[in-house]
Amino acid sequence: MNLLIVEDEAYALQGILDGVDWPALAFSEVFTAKSYAQAREILEKQHVHILLSDIELPEKSGLELIDWANNHRPDTVCIILSCHADFEYARRAVGLKCLDYVIKPVAYDQLTEILRSAQAALLNRQQQTALENYGKIYVKTISDQKTGGQDKLSIVETVAQYISDHLAEPLSVEGLARLAYVSPDYLTRAFKKRYGRAVIDYINEQRLLLAGEMLKKKDMSVKSICYAVGFNNFSYFIRQFKRFYGKTPSEFVEQLRQV
Numbered sequence: 315m316n317l318l319i320v321e322d323e324a325y326a327l328q329g330i331l332d333g334v335d336w337p338a339l340a341f342s343e344v345f346t347a348k349s350y351a352q353a354r355e356i357l358e359k360q361h362v363h364i365l366l367s368d369i370e371l372p373e374k375s376g377l378e379l380i381d382w383a384n385n386h387r388p389d390t391v392c393i394i395l396s397c398h399a400d401f402e403y404a405r406r407a408v409g410l411k412c413l414d415y416v417i418k419p420v421a422y423d424q425l426t427e428i429l430r431s432a433q434a435a436l437l438n439r440q441q442q443t444a445l446e447n448y449g450k451i452y453v454k455t456i457s458d459q460k461t462g463g464q465d466k467l468s469i470v471e472t473v474a475q476y477i478s479d480h481l482a483e484p485l486s487v488e489g490l491a492r493l494a495y496v497s498p499d500y501l502t503r504a505f506k507k508r509y510g511r512a513v514i515d516y517i518n519e520q521r522l523l524l525a526g527e528m529l530k531k532k533d534m535s536v537k538s539i540c541y542a543v544g545f546n547n548f549s550y551f552i553r554q555f556k557r558f559y560g561k562t563p564s565e566f567v568e569q570l571r572q573v
Contacts, residue, residue: 333422
């Protein structure tokens with residue numbers, strides 16, 4: 315997940331870069347721009363998931379930038395930063411469907427939580443879109459099947475593929491059951507029969523396998539990997555990792571160094 319920060323004041327931009335708890339947010343890339351033109355160039359060339367923009371910029375305003383993003387990058391979640399508690403600005407921000415209108419100066423721990431909320435909103439939006447798309451695929455799949463046994467297999471495989479493609483997102487038995495148009499109880503039984511484990515255990519296993527592969531690359535911190543693979547509690551991640559691999563992430567990395 316990528317973030318673009320647009321702020322023309324160098325000290326304010328550096329303050330955000332130094333003050334936000336970036337490991338907790340685990341963005342893949344954090345881009346910065348100091349003008350409308352620079353920001354638009356990044357938006358055109360990069361996949362930006364969240365846009366955090368000051369309202370006052372050289373050339374054109376942050377509101378104009380968000381208006382452009384809405385028309386050309388509609389999947390981007392937008393947040394406005396402003397020194398003005400001005401109703402007209404806020405009204406325009408609401409009209410542009412901004413997730414939040416943040417008054418500067420803002421405490422960095424508060425800004426961290428705002429960005430975390432933006433990540434959650436984006437993931438929820440992506441999950442809803444994926445559910446709709448997978449639902450359509452599933453309906454088409456079962457319409458082409460002829461036997462009940464094939465139907466059951468396609469349900470479980472569809473869900474397993476969805477899990478693999480969306481490990482970083484919130485996943486639940488209830489949500490996955492809605493994806494497959496079956497009851498949670500039915501999905502639990504069918505999944506256990508096919509994979510020999512509960513749905514949640516399968517999800518954790520896939521997340522831990524991915525975490526192990528990411529640790530081998532040695533380009534992200536353990537905490538960043540924890541959130542990147544879908545765990546939202548670092549202590550729980552450590553316990554599950556040790557239970558799965560027989561060692562903590564730190565011990566896992568140390569063993570890799572010795573190989």
